[in-house]
Amino acid sequence: MAKRLDLKDVNIFYGRFHAVDNVTLSVAPRSVTAFIGPSGCGKSTVLRTLNRMHEVIPGARVEGEVLLDGENIYGSSVDPVGVRRTIGMVFQRPNPFPTMSIRDNVVAGLKLQGRKSRKELDEVAERALRGANLWNEVKDRLTKPGGGLSGGQQQRLCIARAIAVQPDVLLMDEPCSALDPISTLAIEDLIAELKTEYTIVIVTHNMQQAARVSDQTAFFNLRATGEPGRLVEIDDTPKMFSNPTQQATEDYISGRFG
Ligand SMILES: Nc1ncnc2c1ncn2[C@@H]1O[C@H](COP(=O)(O)OP(=O)(O)OP(=O)(O)O)[C@@H](O)[C@H]1O
Numbered sequence: 698m699a700k701r702l703d704l705k706d707v708n709i710f711y712g713r714f715h716a717v718d719n720v721t722l723s724v725a726p727r728s729v730t731a732f733i734g735p736s737g738c739g740k741s742t743v744l745r746t747l748n749r750m751h752e753v754i755p756g757a758r759v760e761g762e763v764l765l766d767g768e769n770i771y772g773s774s775v776d777p778v779g780v781r782r783t784i785g786m787v788f789q790r791p792n793p794f795p796t797m798s799i800r801d802n803v804v805a806g807l808k809l810q811g812r813k814s815r816k817e818l819d820e821v822a823e824r825a826l827r828g829a830n831l832w833n834e835v836k837d838r839l840t841k842p843g844g845g846l847s848g849g850q851q852q853r854l855c856i857a858r859a860i861a862v863q864p865d866v867l868l869m870d871e872p873c874s875a876l877d878p879i880s881t882l883a884i885e886d887l888i889a890e891l892k893t894e895y896t897i898v899i900v901t902h903n904m905q906q907a908a909r910v911s912d913q914t915a916f917f918n919l920r921a922t923g924e925p926g927r928l929v930e931i932d933d934t935p936k937m938f939s940n941p942t943q944q945a946t947e948d949y950i951s952g953r954f955g
């Protein structure tokens with residue numbers, strides 16, 4: 698668990714549109730990296746290339762290398778489904794299976810892998826729900842539908858579902874943007890706990906959140922509409938928010954644009 702990610706000269710396309718230009722960056726195991734930048738600069742696009750979710754879009758392709766502990770996830774012998782299992786993803790809107798029970802939501806991935814033992818699945822469900830700080834709230838209603846939880850609980854359920862398969866990396870695309878401040882803080886606390894076991898990359902529009910939860914921050918930007926997004930700067934989070942190297946970063950974090 699908790700592997701290192703290295704992107705090398707990654708270029709990302711939607712058909713003929715060059716969406717992201719030449720990104721090189723590294724993410725250490727057991728750390729949180731925040732992606733920030735204005736809308737449309739390619740944060741979600743980069744995130745989706747990290748578990749090969751980008752290529753499911755017709756015409757979409759990726760050039761360059763994404764190395765997971767030194768191994769290219771785009772290697773010719775690599776199975777994309779396996780990649781998505783080892784690099785889990787949590788989306789902006791909580792997306793539990795609404796009519797499926799809370800317990801079955803958590804173990805859905807394991808069932809897909811053919812794991813059937815009821816006892817084992819119960820154990821995994823409990824471990825994942827504890828890991829996602831949701832166990833105490835749902836332990837008496839595990840057979841009730843996932844859709845009956847609050848938004849913040851549903852997002853923690855989705856995190857439980859993602860960690861149930863014991864991924865190496867956890868990707869989160871604006872996981873708190875649909876949540877109230879209390880649920881947001883609950884997720885942020887959870888991220889701080891999860892990073893002891895996982896490598897985490899989070900996209901956020903919330904500067905305070907990036908400053909609170911991440912070890913390093915990557916600022917993406919685009920020169921003009923229609924131009925590809927690019928990585929302007931990546932550095933330790935305290936440095937990025939106090940003394941960034943690039944003027945564009947300074948302008949963005951101080952709210953002068955974006
Ligand atoms: N499925 C798609 N097909 C074609 N172009 C796309 C697709 N998804 C995104 N794009 C384009 O790629 C560029 C980057 O989009 P992306 O969603 O990665 O931005 P973002 O930084 O995540 O923005 P936001 O902060 O609004 O979520 C944009 O120009 C966008 O229009």
Ligand SMILES: [Mg+2]
Binds near residue numbers: 742
């Ligand atoms: Mg996005």
